[in-house]
Amino acid sequence: MSRLQATGRVRRRQARSRAMEVLAWAASALAVAVLGIVAVSVLLKGIPALNLDFFTKTQALFGQPGGGIAHAIVGSLLLVAMATAMALPVGVLVALYVSEFARPRVASTVRLSLDVLNGVPSIVIGIFVYALLVLSHRQNAFFGSCALAIIMLPLVARSTQEVLRLVPQSLREASQALGVSKWRTVLRVVLPTTFGGILTGTTLAVARAAGETAPLLFTTSIFLNQVVVDPRHAVSSIPLTIFTYSESPDPTQHAQAWAAAFVLMMFVLVTSLTARYLLYRSRRRLGAI
Amino acid sequence: MVNGPIWPGGAAILSPVQVLPVPSGRRALESRRHLRDRVGDLGLQALTALASLGAVAVVAGIAYKVFDGASLAIGHFGIGFLWHQVWDPNHDVYGALNLIYGTALTSFAAVLVAGPISIAIGLYLSELAPGGLRGIVGSLVEMLAAVPSVVVGLWGIYVLGPFVQNDLGAVLQTLFGWLPIFSGPRHPSSLLTAMVVLTIMIVPISASICRELFLAVPRDLKEGAIGLGLTRWEMVRGVVFPYTRGGIVAAILLGLGRAVGEAIAVTQVIGAAQGIHVSWFASGDTLASRIANQYQGALTHLATSSLVYLAAILLVFAVVINVGAQSIVKRFEFQRTGGS
């Protein structure tokens, strides 16, 4: 424990400590500043291109000004909605299995799989869905949302698991002591207390999926330049639009890329804030805060 | 896109999940109800097991499809693919060395810069920040993690790229121009720009985990150290760091995993160049970025397969890094709980 012993050179030690505190402060300030610069860039460059046409029209013909990203907005909403409809129930079921039913060894295998899945680069998930589904059929919105669902699944499952852990064991025991069967206990007693947490995790997963580009590159990138809501056809999406327009030499498309980035950021911001609020509420209810 | 807890309770993933003991079932009195409960229990268990099986199957499926797709290139080029440099679609000859170099260089440089910054932010948020600021700054750092990579890339092209070329690059060249890595003409799309972009993307991830780790250090240990007359920094070095060492390594590894797998933002700023360039001001390319650029347009079976081979390399890197991070955490947790 020699390192912990106080020595006499107090002033020098205080100065060093102070210097380290300043560095820690500076690092945090730097991170916040970078966020600020990104946000300000998106605001300054994005807002001028925002107008009604931007939300209601599709891409203008080559060489013509104006146009909008209505098809991309609708496409993104469709993709994320379908992905959520797949990832949410499966993710919750996986979490229930791991924390309520599985034997320890099985549970840890499933958890490991989720961790691995969470670590798989999204571009590899794109290749997987392409090889598995797109190759033998065609690109369409459904396959794109499958790729997004694979990204969302571990996020939903993990956050559900976290809240399931917070459910007091006594609650389960009390329910079963009253003679309630296990499945009723799980569905009626355990699960309802975790809805807030599940909603939080799902919301965050939605925010993440909405911004993903790589899984859509190979699964839904050949689309009509019009609003499509049929999942059997490929649809455009906001991230892919930003990706394509960002490398364009056309100043109109640059401006639209920034405006689309603004729309995407607002969506992510709103969903993240909602998630934080829900988390706060559900934690308070479970007495974890 | 790899990893990282993206919500405040995120660090909990780093602690071993306690498995709840299955409560012993009570015998139901009514036989009909008994039957229904048996069916319900079994049904729910089967349903959840099926979903879990599905999740495991997706992981296995990804590994299978990727290695199956790469098998042609693996058979053709063998393991030598890893250290052959040429990527020549005209002659159907492919090698991954340039791209492995690009991925390794940009990711490691990003982690080297992001590691200390993340630890510093973690310390600020857990030990230093006054109450009100703590929540706000913490939220802002998490907001940075939530910025989609394509937006970071867009910003990288138009704001960061010119800054790196004209300002940061100029300063680095004036100060360290004698180093080969800071020599030669400066480009807006460069390895250096990609490094900065990756740093920005992984700092918030590692920082949030570090904060959770530092907050988990028992208060009495910290207060005891201060009470012994240690300065805050000595307390951090003497108590917080030893207590969280494994977790910090894992936090940084998770950042590395994210950097290695990032495709979009890097594609936007790195310049898709061939060859290995000593200068960081030159353009380069990475595994993920090459896949994003060429997979859709690969013309020969060998070209497609070689790109999937790249994906296989990427997959192995990412899985090793992530599983490594998890196992470090587990071992560390074991020591901490077992050793005290």
Place this chain on the structure above:
Amino acid sequence: MTTKRTLIAVFGGLVVALAAAAGVGAKSSGDTLVGAGSTFVAPLVSQWQADYAAKTGVQIAYSPIGSGGGIAAISGRQVDFGASDAPLSPDQLTACNGCVQIPWALSATALIYNLDGVPNDLHMTGQVLANIYLGHITKWDDPAIRALNPKVSLPGTAITPVYRSDNSGTTYNFTDYLSAVSPEWKSKIGRGVNANWPAGQGGKGSSGVAGIVSNTAGAIGYADVAYSLKNHLKVMAVRNNSGAFATPGLRAITAAAATIKSVPAGNEMHIVNPPKADQRAYPICTFTYVILPLKTSKAALLRRFVFYAVSPTQGQKLGPKLLFAPLPTVVLVAAEKTLNKVSS
């Protein structure tokens, strides 16, 4: 249980919205043709899309993912038609399982550059261009470039050669030309939709290349004329075999295509570096092709659309304002003949 209700409401809403979406979608899906490929021809296709939909009600989906992507997509029948500026090689035709390629547009690849204080129409030769892309010439004030432009004061800026990072027909056209004029290029690099580039940096799509060139001082790149024109980039004048410096205008493209007297069976035509028949001929021109499956359930729709596209009074009429020259008659005849082989 307000959260429970929220959750159920959200999820229920989702399902209802999806069902509604599927219902609406089922009603609105009329006749559509899905295509992908060349970014070179994309500006023209985008004109056709609007015009054709107005005339026939048939929707054309087209994604400019690059010629390589177009060939790959039609080979895997991911799309109804592919588009490529690089003619299919015999191997690729085999891999495509019964495809035909039909020339449906004609244009040129422009050399674009970004050099402050230097006027438009900088003179260039194929040999010097090859040396730039081989990395042998690295400064704009290199004697070889100065010799071609005695009246221009060239800065010592470093040259950044920019190429396509995706697999591209424009790259094919460009490397086809360099292979024709530079033996070193031909033996070391060769022609194709991509290359093992010795120098420079890549951009995605014509727009990516043009974007990098317009953002990078000292950059040189290649892109189809439509993009360079639209984005007000400086375009080089390239020396042809008659010794004259030609810029990629409509007449220069038509002159280069006039060297085609007959169309070979597979429709594969090369018009780069044409012999010195016409002083005006621009040396980096190309036909661009639509690739169709011989057997397809959408044969009638496809035939009608491609007939429209190649027709001098319809599709081709929209070309000139985007610097696509009308197809020569001999090519048009071959195109229509091939098109008739497509059946269901």
